[in-house]
Amino acid sequence: MTDLPNSLRTGPDARGHFGQFGGRYVAETLMPLILDLERHYRAAQADPAFKAEFDYLLKHYVGRPSPLWFAERLTEHLGGAKIYLKREDLNHTGAHKINNCIGQILLARRMGKTKIIAETGAGQHGVATATVAALFGLPCTIFMGAVDVARQQPNVFRMKLLGAEVVAVESGAKTLKDAMNEALRHWVANVHDTFYIIGTVAGPHPYPELVRDFQSVIGDEAREQILEAEGRLPDMLIAPVGGGSNAIGLFHPFLDDADVEIVGVEAAGEGLDGKHAASLAGGRPGILHGNKTYLLQDDDGQITEAHSISAGLDYPGIGPEHSWLHEIGRVRYEPVTDAEALASFQKLTKLEGIIPALESAHAIAAAERIAPTLDKDKIIIVNCSGRGDKDIFTVADALGVAL
Amino acid sequence: MTRFAATFAKPRTALVAFITAGDGNTAANLDALVAGGADVIELGMPFTDPMADGPAIQAANLRSLAKGTTTADIFAIASAFRERHADIPLVLMGYANPMTIRGPEWFAAECAKAGVDGIICVDIPSEEDAELGPSLRAAGVDLIRLATPTTDPARLPAVLDGAGGFLYYVSVAGITGLQQAAQASIVDAVARLKAATDLPVAVGFGVRTPAQASEIAKVADGVVVGSAFIDIIAEHGDAAAAHVEAFTRTLADAIHGAKEIAA
Numbered sequence: 001m002t003d004l005p006n007s008l009r010t011g012p013d014a015r016g017h018f019g020q021f022g023g024r025y026v027a028e029t030l031m032p033l034i035l036d037l038e039r040h041y042r043a044a045q046a047d048p049a050f051k052a053e054f055d056y057l058l059k060h061y062v063g064r065p066s067p068l069w070f071a072e073r074l075t076e077h078l079g080g081a082k083i084y085l086k087r088e089d090l091n092h093t094g095a096h097k098i099n100n101c102i103g104q105i106l107l108a109r110r111m112g113k114t115k116i117i118a119e120t121g122a123g124q125h126g127v128a129t130a131t132v133a134a135l136f137g138l139p140c141t142i143f144m145g146a147v148d149v150a151r152q153q154p155n156v157f158r159m160k161l162l163g164a165e166v167v168a169v170e171s172g173a174k175t176l177k178d179a180m181n182e183a184l185r186h187w188v189a190n191v192h193d194t195f196y197i198i199g200t201v202a203g204p205h206p207y208p209e210l211v212r213d214f215q216s217v218i219g220d221e222a223r224e225q226i227l228e229a230e231g232r233l234p235d236m237l238i239a240p241v242g243g244g245s246n247a248i249g250l251f252h253p254f255l256d257d258a259d260v261e262i263v264g265v266e267a268a269g270e271g272l273d274g275k276h277a278a279s280l281a282g283g284r285p286g287i288l289h290g291n292k293t294y295l296l297q298d299d300d301g302q303i304t305e306a307h308s309i310s311a312g313l314d315y316p317g318i319g320p321e322h323s324w325l326h327e328i329g330r331v332r333y334e335p336v337t338d339a340e341a342l343a344s345f346q347k348l349t350k351l352e353g354i355i356p357a358l359e360s361a362h363a364i365a366a367a368e369r370i371a372p373t374l375d376k377d378k379i380i381i382v383n384c385s386g387r388g389d390k391d392i393f394t395v396a397d398a399l400g401v402a403l
Numbered sequence: 404m405t406r407f408a409a410t411f412a413k414p415r416t417a418l419v420a421f422i423t424a425g426d427g428n429t430a431a432n433l434d435a436l437v438a439g440g441a442d443v444i445e446l447g448m449p450f451t452d453p454m455a456d457g458p459a460i461q462a463a464n465l466r467s468l469a470k471g472t473t474t475a476d477i478f479a480i481a482s483a484f485r486e487r488h489a490d491i492p493l494v495l496m497g498y499a500n501p502m503t504i505r506g507p508e509w510f511a512a513e514c515a516k517a518g519v520d521g522i523i524c525v526d527i528p529s530e531e532d533a534e535l536g537p538s539l540r541a542a543g544v545d546l547i548r549l550a551t552p553t554t555d556p557a558r559l560p561a562v563l564d565g566a567g568g569f570l571y572y573v574s575v576a577g578i579t580g581l582q583q584a585a586q587a588s589i590v591d592a593v594a595r596l597k598a599a600t601d602l603p604v605a606v607g608f609g610v611r612t613p614a615q616a617s618e619i620a621k622v623a624d625g626v627v628v629g630s631a632f633i634d635i636i637a638e639h640g641d642a643a644a645a646h647v648e649a650f651t652r653t654l655a656d657a658i659h660g661a662k663e664i665a666a
């Protein structure tokens with residue numbers, strides 16, 4: 001073992017488990033394929049050329065490193081800890097999602113797969129996937145719930161412009177969960193030539209691990225940037241959690257720094273008593289979409305519908321590593337409602353001239369709650385996981401403004 | 404002798420019939436399957452997210468759940484079936500979450516109590532056997548494993564380890580109800596599987612017609628038909644039983660006679 005003893009960064013185990021969570025709960029048809037994916041990923045990890053190409057694309061195509069912005073006006077307004085924003089919103093395509101897509105399409109090419117599929121909710125991951133598919137000249141099919149297709153027309157059009165085929169999924173509740181079911185169904189029937197780019201740290205092993213690794217560039221950069229700006233590590237990290245990819249990307253490089261408090265923000269929708277998407281606060285462990293994790297479900301294990309104003313957080317599960325970090329108590333997860341996120345969306349826009357994604361606005365809202373309780377010499381890094389241009393219709397609608 | 408062993412010891416290929424619990428009049432449809440000549444019953448446990456199923460069985464799952472079917476209802480259907488039909492093997496087929504949510508021991512004990520002979524869990528591959536397998540085996544309930552066109556020779560021993568009842572060969576890499584496999588690929592696969600196990604081999608996915616079923620029945624120990632029954636139930640609703648029985652009979656005739664014709 002070369003790993004440090006007591007490190008929280010060594011998971012998952014050889015079978016893809018983080019404690020009791022994670023694993024490979026897939027149909028037998030897919031099993032040989034995900035074992036093959038794991039073999040190729042291990043080879044890629046050991047290949048300096050893979051890392052070099054990934055880094056090159058992140059720098060010259062995505063525009064990394066993303067800045068770490070000291071939000072001085074927000075800090076003054078709240079009157080407590082200093083708030084820094086990790087500006088993933090400035091990436092090409094407007095969110096952190098592209099980091100992962102670059103990594104996975106390089107894997108797809110390595111494996112000789114010639115077709116790309118992905119699921120999407122708000123369309124952010126769909127746009128990022130369609131973007132890298134265009135860049136690599138591979139045909140791409142995006143599965144999206146019919147309800148989401150109707151409410152995210154601009155992203156649907158973007159994907160089509162990028163050359164992707166968008167399949168409106170009519171099964172189930174016609175949202176993200178159903179899009180993922182349909183992508184899995186398509187994949188099972190096309191395993192020989194198709195690579196499935198999963199958009200978050202969920203799904204069967206090794207997806208939660210490899211998506212985390214590709215997204216960890218966020219935390220690696222933030223660590224370097226805060227050391228340069230402040231000469232020390234932050235006191236707290238805050239990130240929104242849908243499946244949990246932007247959050248784990250920020251958190252993972254800091255997991256072994258015991259003095260860094262870590263807060264993940266779940267979407268509490270209308271409140272935890274009403275419709276929400278807070279799998280940890282309102283769910284319990286179960287098995288869905290290839291992994292064991294906290295899920296919103298009834299007593300019989302039927303999955304219940306999630307709700308959030310933010311389409312990217314509107315999912316009844318959460319990545320398995322988050323379930324584990326929750327159970328061991330390393331990360332604290334807090335709920336933020338639609339109304340709180342909507343208020344923070346407007347506040348950040350007015351104070352900093354940054355329109356955050358509604359997902360990111362959940363993390364801003366948590367920071368607004370926490371920062372005033374901390375001394376002024378404390379430092380918080382908040383992940384601004386994406387930009388809010390995609391959300392202006394939703395926000396206008398919520399505010400009763402006709403566009 | 405277990406019900407599976409007794410059934411597969413007969414000198415004819417078995418018709419394995421699948422319907423979804425709680426979709427239509429399940430008790431009447433089960434009786435119709437038996438009356439029509441089905442040898443093994445697979446009762447689908449509805450799930451909100453049936454990832455391995457095509458449109459027909461997806462819709463059946465949702466129809467059943469919309470009517471409020473619970474896990475308790477499914478075990479009640481199974482127990483009542485067992486009281487009416489002492490010898491027909493009964494399999495519950497479904498997804499991991501409803502099967503494991505109260506713990507695998509609970510599920511295994513309920514299966515044993517209800518007279519369920521075997522379980523097919525779509526999304527627990529042999530790698531995750533600990534989730535359900537040990538509890539089922541301890542309770543004397545067979546865990547029926549799936550082999551697929553992508554199951555390579557290196558994996559097959561792991562798939563067979565801990566398997567019971569029969570081996571279910573999923574003849575297409577895909578979901579239920581859509582494509583059908585080429586007969587030659589089925590012949591090859593069944594030969595390969597039978598060389599590796601003493602378990603009976605049943606072939607399913609995409610089998611819809613008596614003609615197809617009789618071809619497969621020449622080489623397999625069982626032929627599984629599902630979506631075609633589901634379509635009948637979707638069309639005729641609570642009045643489906645007579646139609647189910649008539650269709651079962653055409654399938655059973657085609658399957659039961661296949662080996663004699665072949666010989």
Ligand SMILES: Cc1ncc(COP(=O)(O)O)c(C=O)c1O
Nearest residue numbers: 242243244245246312359385386
């Ligand atoms: C900007 C943004 N942030 C966060 C998320 C949530 O996903 P994850 O939890 O995987 O980061 C999304 C998903 O669409 C997103 O677009």
